[in-house]
Amino acid sequence: MPISALECVHANAPSVEGRDHPRRSSALSWWIIAAATLLFLIIPLLLHDPYYLHIFILVFLFAYLGTAWSLVGMAGQLSLGHAAFLGIGGYTSTLLFMEWGVTPWLGMWMGAILSAVVGILIGYPTFRLRGPYFALTTIAFAEILRIYVENTEVGPFGIPLRAGMGLLVPLKGSAPALFQFDSKEPYYYLSFLMMCMAVGLSFLINRTRFGFYLAAIRADQDAAESLGINSTRFKLLAMTVSCLLAALGGTFYAQYFRYINPERAMGLGISIEIALVGIVGGWQTVLGPTIGSVLLSPLSELVRAYLGGTYAGLHLIFYGLVLMVVVLFLPNGIFGPLQMAIRRLEAKIRKSDEKG
Amino acid sequence: MSILKLENLHKRFGGLVAVEDFEMAVEEGEIVGLIGPNGAGKTTVFNMVAGFYRPDSGRVFFQGKDLVGMKPHQICALGLGRTYQVTKPFGDLSVLENVMVGAFARLPRAREARHRALEVLQCVDFSDRKDVLGHELTTVDHKRLELARALATRPSLLLLDEPMAGLNPTEKLHLLGLFRDIRKGGVTLFVVEHDMKAVMNLCQRIVVMDRGRKLLEGTPEQVARDPQAISAYLGEEYGTA
Numbered sequence: 063m064p065i066s067a068l069e070c071v072h073a074n075a076p077s078v079e080g081r082d083h084p085r086r087s088s089a090l091s092w093w094i095i096a097a098a099t100l101l102f103l104i105i106p107l108l109l110h111d112p113y114y115l116h117i118f119i120l121v122f123l124f125a126y127l128g129t130a131w132s133l134v135g136m137a138g139q140l141s142l143g144h145a146a147f148l149g150i151g152g153y154t155s156t157l158l159f160m161e162w163g164v165t166p167w168l169g170m171w172m173g174a175i176l177s178a179v180v181g182i183l184i185g186y187p188t189f190r191l192r193g194p195y196f197a198l199t200t201i202a203f204a205e206i207l208r209i210y211v212e213n214t215e216v217g218p219f220g221i222p223l224r225a226g227m228g229l230l231v232p233l234k235g236s237a238p239a240l241f242q243f244d245s246k247e248p249y250y251y252l253s254f255l256m257m258c259m260a261v262g263l264s265f266l267i268n269r270t271r272f273g274f275y276l277a278a279i280r281a282d283q284d285a286a287e288s289l290g291i292n293s294t295r296f297k298l299l300a301m302t303v304s305c306l307l308a309a310l311g312g313t314f315y316a317q318y319f320r321y322i323n324p325e326r327a328m329g330l331g332i333s334i335e336i337a338l339v340g341i342v343g344g345w346q347t348v349l350g351p352t353i354g355s356v357l358l359s360p361l362s363e364l365v366r367a368y369l370g371g372t373y374a375g376l377h378l379i380f381y382g383l384v385l386m387v388v389v390l391f392l393p394n395g396i397f398g399p400l401q402m403a404i405r406r407l408e409a410k411i412r413k414s415d416e417k418g
Numbered sequence: 419m420s421i422l423k424l425e426n427l428h429k430r431f432g433g434l435v436a437v438e439d440f441e442m443a444v445e446e447g448e449i450v451g452l453i454g455p456n457g458a459g460k461t462t463v464f465n466m467v468a469g470f471y472r473p474d475s476g477r478v479f480f481q482g483k484d485l486v487g488m489k490p491h492q493i494c495a496l497g498l499g500r501t502y503q504v505t506k507p508f509g510d511l512s513v514l515e516n517v518m519v520g521a522f523a524r525l526p527r528a529r530e531a532r533h534r535a536l537e538v539l540q541c542v543d544f545s546d547r548k549d550v551l552g553h554e555l556t557t558v559d560h561k562r563l564e565l566a567r568a569l570a571t572r573p574s575l576l577l578l579d580e581p582m583a584g585l586n587p588t589e590k591l592h593l594l595g596l597f598r599d600i601r602k603g604g605v606t607l608f609v610v611e612h613d614m615k616a617v618m619n620l621c622q623r624i625v626v627m628d629r630g631r632k633l634l635e636g637t638p639e640q641v642a643r644d645p646q647a648i649s650a651y652l653g654e655e656y657g658t659a
Binding site: 269270271274275277278281282284285286287288289290291292293346 | 468470489490491494495499500502506507508509510511515518519520522523526527528531552567568571
């Protein structure tokens, strides 16, 4: 241990916390979060239409996936192929279930481990490079994986990948032990729980050394390294957690839709949808992806439901437009401006309180 | 034993020889200056010491350990800190959080790192701005931030790359006092600087570099009188001083 540096004359007790931290969530935003949580918890009691519940499930699922995705984003890395990890999770748990009857509750963890290993294999060589190599590699990998599965009836070790046909999850009716439910409500609460856990994890990460290190790496890698940060190691750690979570989401995806195929589980469309939720919301913030999903998922579902039949592919044009608008006007996502607005509102309330 | 010892350092970039057969040493507790005209290779020397460039040949000993081949983060962990000529604040972190990043190098828990960071900020007289975001700071505050961040890693040797650049005389005076305080706290300082007044004032020993080589070294008085140093870098003004 080097000598304790710097014992300057006036280093008494450190000063107490001063004014508000610039990014600390205000009291009002905590109330908003609490109210939203409560609302989400009671919605299924008020709303029984399965289609509306379905939209909420999509909101939660993509908020979850976007949050998982943003963990790599916090290290300043843009993954544009995260569907690959979703697909690995979904395919692993579903194949284990179909072939050996392994319950997806267990299979999802095997998928998560496999996905994390693949994530490390992609990250290890590319995180050493600077520039767009990581982003390009993730796209390439996801597309290679999709094309491979789409054209492979029987994979290595006799794994029946069933090519473009996809995998149909064998129906067992109401079988909670097998991750199958006969109504929307359990999926609703499960996806809500998953979202809360991902956001909670992201929140915790941001308060620890790991989160500070990710922020430092994304701001300036050289400066981070000269402050003792092994940037490759922490980027890999972020990638591992992110891929693990994405794969767990993949199992949910497969069990909820009861069917996955390469296009739907690994396609570029899903990758972009995941990334877009994060980018629109604010990909380097804890709650950004959730807000992004609240805004985007219902919209994209509606566009697909009402216009997808007549104009196939219209939802992709819609994504493109949204992305252009956000990049032009809110390059850091919607979360920052939203937080500012809340803070201003709070200041106004406080002022009128003092007057009244 | 010298805290830092450089032996036969060579570094070329393509056809350009940046540093050639450079050697010098820094003793514990000293403030040593490295001066020379632009392009003399000063920053390249710093980058080799801090692990950003690998020397083509030669060795860098820090507390007796050869640093060549080590990564910057490993070198930081050994107790060698640095600041940058072009400051590199973490823009979307507050000043306090910036310094916490440095403190985490020794204190993995956020509470302890925060405590340490507050201490360091107090020392560099920066506590009043601790909640300002990195990208909102002025030049002088960037410098202070760099310094605080590097100090928070508890270095025993600190490399300062042009800490005075862009500051006004009052700010320079303030920073000089700070450097002396830091040295009193047990940190050895190795400074690249163009401000001759500051260098002469601060350093006990000065190494003059020109075209990648060491021209001479000595006390500020010796360097100021040396005809070679005057013609290579200092100019007449210092020759008569």
